[in-house]
Amino acid sequence: FAIKYKNKIPLWEKYSQTKNINEKYKFSPKVVSQGINWNTYIDSGLFLYGDGSSQDAIILSSGPTLTLGGLTKKYLDYTSLDVLAQYVIKGNDSPFRFDNINNNENIRFNLKQQIYGPIVFGLSSYLNIDPNHNNYGEFTSTQYSLDISRRAYSFGAFYKPSSSSVGIQFNIFNFDYLGSSSSF
Numbered sequence: 001f002a003i004k005y006k007n008k009i010p011l012w013e014k015y016s017q018t019k020n021i022n023e024k025y026k027f028s029p030k031v032v033s034q035g036i037n038w039n040t041y042i043d044s045g046l047f048l049y050g051d052g053s054s055q056d057a058i059i060l061s062s063g064p065t066l067t068l069g070g071l072t073k074k075y076l077d078y079t080s081l082d083v084l085a086q087y088v089i090k091g092n093d094s095p096f097r098f099d100n101i102n103n104n105e106n107i108r109f110n111l112k113q114q115i116y117g118p119i120v121f122g123l124s125s126y127l128n129i130d131p132n133h134n135n136y137g138e139f140t141s142t143q144y145s146l147d148i149s150r151r152a153y154s155f156g157a158f159y160k161p162s163s164s165s166v167g168i169q170f171n172i173f174n175f176d177y178l179g180s181s182s183s184f
Contacts, residue, residue, distance in 0.1 A: 142161060
């Protein structure tokens, strides 16, 4: 069982005359909203396992997101940086290592940067700010990603050095589009 709540408060928005997607948007399925937002998340869950054990947690996160660039030009036209302080209230541990929720207080950093055309580099990591844990002041759970972002789809790969994990993802956008538009 899981419940998620998200709230976004705009602190600054860059004015844009472009409201609808047009021929400039080859690398994004929507018009990118540039500015600074304050985000708040509440994630909670109760996970029951076949051996009778359970894991429960509430994760409270809050912090700013800075988004610059519209992803409409060939290179370095999109940067997104999230900085979220996270506090975890956790019950039992999961019997699985990959599924265990980290209960350290931390600051999560998530960076996305357009390199060239549809190629977007990503880096996410957690800075442990809990003085009661061994890795206090260290970055953990670092993940690198490289995505190909297009208007109708995106696909990419990621790598987590701490667990030597590699993965791929594929997204298809705009299934709910009901209108027709002129070709461009």
